[in-house]
Amino acid sequence: MVRYENKVVISLDINGETQTLAVRPADLLLDVLREQLGLTAAKPGCLNGDCGACTVMVDGWPAKSCLMLAVEAEGRSILTVEGLGGTAAVQKAFVEANAFQCGYCTSGFLMVCHALKTQHPSMPEECVVEEWLQSNLCRCTSYREIRKAVQIIYQQNMP
């Protein structure tokens, strides 16, 4: 049985690299990504699981990193926007569709869309796309453009 008290040293697989970190068991994944690793793409918003600004990918599925302990991420594969490298299909599609205004929500949407394409390599039904995108909020209401970006990813069959 794992038992962690006070500060513990753990290894996490983040963006394909093993990171060894000292964390408190109560540390949130979001805070560890941002403050210990300088991976600031995942954004703090509501911190309640409502907005999705903090979304990352865990083992290929979207996850709100404000609602996950860093110690739980041991043995899982974490992907953040930094791990997409700047030229991923989803990033290009967002640029092509102008799918942002202030950009605060963009990292979260990018990760949801990347996870959607990972789990559904071929265009899923409209209701599936809608269901996945409804997990995130955009206060600048770029929703139509974000929807367009998803269309571009599938139409151009970008990987």
Added chain:
Amino acid sequence: MIPFDFIYYRPDSLNEAAEVCQSLYVKGKSAVYYSGGSEVITMCRAGNIRPDAVIDIKHIPECMPLSVDGQHLNIGSVCTLNQIKESNLFPLLRLACGRIADHTNQCRITLGGNLCGSIIYREASLPLLISDAQVTLFGPEGKRTVSFQSVFQGRIQLKQGEFIVQVHIPTWALSARYAHIKKTAHEKIDYPLVSLAAIWKDGNLRIAFSGICSYPFRSGEIESVLNDRTKPCKERAGQAVDLLPEPAYSDAKDSGEYRAFVLKNTLQALLEEWENGKI
């Protein structure tokens, strides 16, 4: 940030989990079981709870299955709502899970967490209340399997240190006629004004509700009224609303009167669909 420390345990077996919970209890320490963690984290962050320890039960093999064994569909308590949805083994539960929170949260929220959460809705309980489901619990006194309905009175009645291992749904329910309706005030993704799950067994309607009162429930009196097909649908729906176990729930967002109004219309529409053979 969670502004205090706790000890994190990740047991590999039922016994380890119950033993560590019990040993903390006898030392006067507070511990919570931790599954999807979304509620525990939020409540710790907001200062609603301050446990000395969290016991993460997600690595216990008995809490993980999601399969039919011949007579029952067995669902481990740490299965996420999304896993239950994707399996589509119990279509009514699939619909109920698919309307709790949003898709990303459904990848995280677990069946056990929803059933035991402190948020009043616990919508995954509705299909279990009407399908003769059983639940296996484990604690310092060992394992027991009991009828879900008998142990869930608004919220699950657990003994000190007990946790949910699995729920078991008889196979008749997996292919029965069913309906699921969730009404929210504005957005599709929101807590319910009224949420209901219905299933038909031997031609009779069974129904359970969330949102309309301060806890989820199934009521024999309401079912009797709704099954009296000698009366018009509108009358039956009105009578059912008069039989709520407590006054309709009011909060800052929606009044009890409004919830009762929505329930009455929803029930009438459901009964009419049934009468017209559309369900």
